[in-house]
Amino acid sequence: MILPTAEIVCLGNELLIGVTINTNGAFIGEKLTKLGYEVRRTTCIRDNLELASAFLKEVFTRKPDVIIVSGGLGPTYDDIQIEVLGKALEVPLIENEQALNQLEEYYGRWNFKLSKERRKMALFPKGATILNNRVGGAPGCHLRYDEMDIFSVPGVPTEMEDILLNHIIPILGKKVENSLFELKFQILNCSESEIASCINDVKTHFPDLYIKSHPAYKDKMGIVIHLSGYGETAESNIYKAKEELTKLFKIKAPSLIIKDFKD
Amino acid sequence: MILPTAEIVCLGNELLIGVTINTNGAFIGEKLTKLGYEVRRTTCIRDNLELASAFLKEVFTRKPDVIIVSGGLGPTYDDIQIEVLGKALEVPLIENEQALNQLEEYYGRWNFKLSKERRKMALFPKGATILNNRVGGAPGCHLRYDEMDIFSVPGVPTEMEDILLNHIIPILGKKVENSLFELKFQILNCSESEIASCINDVKTHFPDLYIKSHPAYKDKMGIVIHLSGYGETAESNIYKAKEELTKLFKIKAPSLIIKDFKD
Numbered sequence: 039m040i041l042p043t044a045e046i047v048c049l050g051n052e053l054l055i056g057v058t059i060n061t062n063g064a065f066i067g068e069k070l071t072k073l074g075y076e077v078r079r080t081t082c083i084r085d086n087l088e089l090a091s092a093f094l095k096e097v098f099t100r101k102p103d104v105i106i107v108s109g110g111l112g113p114t115y116d117d118i119q120i121e122v123l124g125k126a127l128e129v130p131l132i133e134n135e136q137a138l139n140q141l142e143e144y145y146g147r148w149n150f151k152l153s154k155e156r157r158k159m160a161l162f163p164k165g166a167t168i169l170n171n172r173v174g175g176a177p178g179c180h181l182r183y184d185e186m187d188i189f190s191v192p193g194v195p196t197e198m199e200d201i202l203l204n205h206i207i208p209i210l211g212k213k214v215e216n217s218l219f220e221l222k223f224q225i226l227n228c229s230e231s232e233i234a235s236c237i238n239d240v241k242t243h244f245p246d247l248y249i250k251s252h253p254a255y256k257d258k259m260g261i262v263i264h265l266s267g268y269g270e271t272a273e274s275n276i277y278k279a280k281e282e283l284t285k286l287f288k289i290k291a292p293s294l295i296i297k298d299f300k301d
Numbered sequence: 302m303i304l305p306t307a308e309i310v311c312l313g314n315e316l317l318i319g320v321t322i323n324t325n326g327a328f329i330g331e332k333l334t335k336l337g338y339e340v341r342r343t344t345c346i347r348d349n350l351e352l353a354s355a356f357l358k359e360v361f362t363r364k365p366d367v368i369i370v371s372g373g374l375g376p377t378y379d380d381i382q383i384e385v386l387g388k389a390l391e392v393p394l395i396e397n398e399q400a401l402n403q404l405e406e407y408y409g410r411w412n413f414k415l416s417k418e419r420r421k422m423a424l425f426p427k428g429a430t431i432l433n434n435r436v437g438g439a440p441g442c443h444l445r446y447d448e449m450d451i452f453s454v455p456g457v458p459t460e461m462e463d464i465l466l467n468h469i470i471p472i473l474g475k476k477v478e479n480s481l482f483e484l485k486f487q488i489l490n491c492s493e494s495e496i497a498s499c500i501n502d503v504k505t506h507f508p509d510l511y512i513k514s515h516p517a518y519k520d521k522m523g524i525v526i527h528l529s530g531y532g533e534t535a536e537s538n539i540y541k542a543k544e545e546l547t548k549l550f551k552i553k554a555p556s557l558i559i560k561d562f563k564d
Contacts, residue, residue, distance in 0.1 A: 052513060054340040056331025057527060060323050063345065068319025077317040078352070082326065082343040089341070113497035114514055115504055145494070155497035175494060194517045231408070231438060234376035234418035241378055250315060251377055254457045264320060 041076040042103040049109040053082040074214035085116040094126035109193030111176035113155035169205040220266035228291040236286035304339040305366040312372040316345040337477035348379040357389035372456030374439035376418035432468040483529035491554040499549035
């Protein structure tokens with residue numbers, strides 16, 4: 039099954055120097071995957087206008103259906119996402135009235151004036167549709183370019199999540215046909231290399247499914263087996279694959295314990 | 302100051318679909334940054350031989366001094382890092398005796414035999430130097446190619462950390478001259494946009510320093526200010542910049558509270 043593709047771009051030195059763990063990439067990746075997109079790359083890049091705009095032009099040549107750019111929408115000198123987008127898209131930046139109204143309303147709650155630094159967050163590439171931010175100051179935006187949907191979101195996780203869930207997912211939801219079906223279970227009392235051949239075998243019977251063993255899955259003990267797929271047959275195939283896997287696992291490792299779980 | 306550059310490549314669908322948060326990228330990024338490297342990009346890519354090897358060839362054209370590839374060294378069908386490296390470097394894979402010995406020793410602890418799936422972890426691109434893994438099965442490796450240092454490490458964090466800290470950092474430590482000096486402090490009772498102009502001003506006096514405000518820094522309240530730099534003058538400049546910042550902050554937001562902290 040050919041899925042529409044997506045790339046996630048996370049802008050910010052803090053991600054590259056290890057001050058911030060890129061939870062945004064995982065959050066956005068999970069939502070896009072569940073919606074029916076194949077996330078091809080997640081890239082963290084530096085707050086450098088030349089490097090970042092050249093990188094975005096490079097992404098455009100790969101023509102993913104969706105590009106989500108997170109980070110760098112704030113008020114400080116290194117918040118350069120909008121400049122990067124303008125340079126990569128070769129369009130001028132324009133002060134957007136809807137964004138200005140949102141910023142005035144947001145900072146007005148504390149009787150703060152729109153200083154130069156706050157007003158900067160109302161600048162957007164020409165042609166952008168504003169996506170209001172209900173959690174913080176900086177609005178996001180949506181751009182269409184060369185048949186791609188480009189979305190711009192803040193780097194602060196709560197603000198990114200608000201714009202992603204309330205604006206972006208509903209827009210993209212209308213464009214995709216296949217959502218994801220998935221199942222996870224946990225196995226204890228065995229090593230990954232012991233059951234690797236079982237997974238390899240079952241995978242050949244279900245080439246369209248993603249079957250993956252995770253020896254280090256969050257805080258879970260043992261190994262987590264993750265099955266997922268798209269389309270009408272995914273659900274029934276996943277149950278069949280699970281049955282085959284558990285049979286083979288018990289032959290390879292008779293003392294193995296199987297546990298269902300929810301994330 | 303021109304620093305040697307690095308790219309981090311994290312291989313694994315689980316990173317793109319949001320099942321795993323990419324803590325490895327942050328860990329490796331932090332260690333390389335402290336050592337004196339500018340980490341230019343961290344990219345998560347899929348377990349797809351064609352896409353991943355094409356991606357690595359693309360990295361080679363940028364000629365970073367160091368490339369660290371993490372993930373995909375295990376025993377399952379989708380653990381394809383070594384194949385990806387071989388294809389990108391256009392060199393054959395060879396069973397490595399040192400790696401085979403390490404695997405025999407590791408699995409021997411439980412009287413496990415070297416099955417086909419375990420033996421696969423002894424395959425390496427021709428010319429690779431093996432980096433022993435003391436925590437798990439799969440060894441890492443070091444390759445020199447077109448004046449770049451390429452290091453291959455597992456995706457399981459404890460195994461990656463062992464190889465990075467015990468093999469890679471000592472090798473790279475001999476190649477760099479400038480290590481990082483940094484300082485963080487916390488400010489409470491103000492918003493980021495309130496103090497943005499102070500940071501912009503001070504940044505112009507210290508163009509070589511990295512000065513960054515983090516409105517969402519780990520579990521910290523308020524805003525964390527992070528200053529860092531390389532070279533002989535970094536330490537004294539950072540203290541001067543902090544002094545300038547705190548003076549300006551107190552003018553802009555008189556009720557602001559400043560707190561020192563350690564990570």
